[in-house]
Structure formats: C-alpha cells, structure tokens
Amino acid sequence: MKTLFEENEFEFTEITGPSFPGNDILLSVARLDKIHPVVSGNKLFKLHYFLEQSLKESNKLIVSFGGAYSNHLAATAFACRNIGTRCIGIVRGEQPVIPSHTLKQCEGYGMELHFVSREEYNRKDEDGFNKEVQARFGDCIIIPEGGFHPLGAEGASLIMEGLKEKGPTHICTATGTATTLAGLLMASKEDQTIISIPVLKNMTDIHERINYLCGKSYDNLVILDGYHFGGYAKRTTQLIKFMNELFLQYQMPTDFVYTAKMMYAVMDKIKAGYFAAGSRITCLHTGGLQGNDSLPAPTLVF
Numbered sequence: 001m002k003t004l005f006e007e008n009e010f011e012f013t014e015i016t017g018p019s020f021p022g023n024d025i026l027l028s029v030a031r032l033d034k035i036h037p038v039v040s041g042n043k044l045f046k047l048h049y050f051l052e053q054s055l056k057e058s059n060k061l062i063v064s065f066g067g068a069y070s071n072h073l074a075a076t077a078f079a080c081r082n083i084g085t086r087c088i089g090i091v092r093g094e095q096p097v098i099p100s101h102t103l104k105q106c107e108g109y110g111m112e113l114h115f116v117s118r119e120e121y122n123r124k125d126e127d128g129f130n131k132e133v134q135a136r137f138g139d140c141i142i143i144p145e146g147g148f149h150p151l152g153a154e155g156a157s158l159i160m161e162g163l164k165e166k167g168p169t170h171i172c173t174a175t176g177t178a179t180t181l182a183g184l185l186m187a188s189k190e191d192q193t194i195i196s197i198p199v200l201k202n203m204t205d206i207h208e209r210i211n212y213l214c215g216k217s218y219d220n221l222v223i224l225d226g227y228h229f230g231g232y233a234k235r236t237t238q239l240i241k242f243m244n245e246l247f248l249q250y251q252m253p254t255d256f257v258y259t260a261k262m263m264y265a266v267m268d269k270i271k272a273g274y275f276a277a278g279s280r281i282t283c284l285h286t287g288g289l290q291g292n293d294s295l296p297a298p299t300l301v302f
C-alpha cells in the first residue's frame with residue numbers, strides 16, 4: 001500500500017512578515033488540513049498500518065469507536081471505503097433524532113453505525129471487551145478510539161517524512177490521545193525537539209501514553225501545558241480573536257479545538273523569547289476545520 005506521503009506532498013504556510021514576532025526564527029506550518037476536503041489532517045496517517053493489515057487479510061472487517069463528532073470515525077469511514085473494506089463504527093450514546101454532520105458523513109462513506117449507551121461504551125478499554133466485539137461482529141480488526149495504539153503511532157510517524165525538507169529543529173503538535181505525538185517522537189532525531197500542546201485540562205499522563213505507544217520514553221519531548229483555554233473544545237474570546245488575527249495576517253484558518261491552541265502556544269513562546277535565534281520551527285496543521293461549524297455565525301472572519 002502506498003503511504004499517504006507518497007500520494008500527498010505537504011503544502012507549507014510560512015509565518016513571516018512585519019508582524020511576526022520572531023527575529024531569526026523560521027516558522028512553517030505543514031498543512032495536513034489540505035490533504036482532503038473532508039477527511040483532513042493527522043487521522044489518515046494513524047490508520048495507515050491498520051488498513052494495510054486489512055488489505056493483507058483480504059479486506060478484513062474494521063471496527064472502531066468514537067463520539068458523534070469524531071474526526072477519527074469520519075476518517076476511518078473514508079479510508080475503508082477507499083480500500084473497499086467493510087467497516088463498523090461503534091458510537092457513544094443513544095442514536096440522535098437528528099444525526100450530526102460527522103455521522104452523516106460516516107454513513108455516506110458506507111460505515112455501519114452501532115449506537116451504545118455511555119456505560120457500555122466506557123467498557124471498551126476493559127479486558128474481554130474486544131472478545132465481545134469479535135463475538136458480535138465476527139473476526140475483525142479493532143482500531144481503538146482515536147487510533148490510540150502502537151500501530152497508530154507508527155502510522156503517524158510517516159508524517160515526519162514530509163517535514164524533512166524544512167530541516168526542523170522543533171516540531172509542534174496539538175495533543176489529544178498523544179498518538180500523533182508518539183509517531184513524531186519515534187521518527188525524530190535526538191537533536192530535534194518535539195513539542196506537545198495538550199488541548200485537554202490536567203492531561204498528566206502524556207509520558208505514560210508515550211511509553212505505551214512507543215515502548216520507551218524520550219528526552220527530546222517538551223510539553224507546553226497551560227494552553228487548553230479551559231479544557232477540551234472550550235474557548236475564550238481571546239482565542240477567537242487570535243484565530244481571526246492569524247487568518248487576516250497569514251491567510252491560515254485554524255480550528256478552535258486543536259490547531260488554534262497549538263498556534264497560540266507557539267506564538268506566545270516566540271514572543272517570550274523561548275526559542276533561540278536560528279530555530280526552525282515546524283507546526284503541524286492537523287486539520288479539524290469542520291469543527292468550527294459548531295460556532296455561531298459571526299464568530300470567525302473565515
């Protein structure tokens with residue numbers, strides 16, 4: 001199977017000009033959001049090796065998990081349709097009367113949706129749950145929520161290929177499950193700093209997650225905490241103002257759940273003189289722009 005990188009060379013946006021606060025610092029954003037109009041960002045990379053496994057086993061059924069707004073489920077549905085594999089999405093919560101935009105997309109790509117109560121959904125990480133899934137749906141490949149699995153991290157490590165041309169000293173990414181972060185670390189050189197910006201409040205288990213995903217820990221990991229703006233999918237007027245300014249100055253849209261928080265953190269640290277002169281920073285635009293659809297209309301200028 002071709003890697004996504006072979007199919008898609010990344011586009012970069014250079015953050016530069018009179019209002020850029022970093023002297024002698026190069027800041028590029030790798031536009032993974034441009035990979036596909038609907039299924040953008042880091043998600044397809046995390047799926048790569050699961051899909052490869054399915055193909056090796058004559059398009060073995062894929063089962064995965066997510067909430068009604070899960071970018072991961074949408075990406076899984078799209079990717080499975082692309083390789084002709086049947087897929088099932090187990091969705092947290094009762095079936096809504098009006099399905100979310102994301103779930104409609106999933107169904108449009110042919111994913112079969114099964115709704116389970118929150119209680120049942122929360123058992124998905126327990127021992128024995130995978131056996132129950134196999135018993136119910138037959139022999140299948142189970143992809144954990146958000147691709148949170150060593151194979152998901154290995155897939156995310158393919159992203160690093162596309163960043164090489166920039167020769168980055170620092171690579172920055174928003175962190176949810178930390179699977180993308182783990183992939184970047186796996187493929188990093190010791191003299192490259194990998195910077196994580198957690199988008200959840202009190203995310204204190206990143207090092208444990210990295211140990212599980214990579215089987216080891218890394219000294220070149222830096223976590224910039226304190227940029228979650230109140231927690232997952234929370235926002236402030238300051239964050240929205242930043243998103244609008246970023247767009248007006250650099251013509252780059254961001255999403256308020258992940259990439260805006262990451263960019264805010266990086267710009268804030270640049271202003272504070274955190275990065276040495278000569279630093280070449282590459283930020284991952286991991287996509288997620290459709291998440292802005294949930295904002296009331298006049299909030300964003302883009």
Ligand SMILES: *Cc1c(COP(=O)(O)O)cnc(C)c1O
Nearest residue numbers: 176177178179180258286287288
């Ligand atoms: C899922 C997602 C992330 C988080 O990736 P993890 O691998 O779960 O840490 C970051 N940005 C966007 C836009 C996402 O959709």
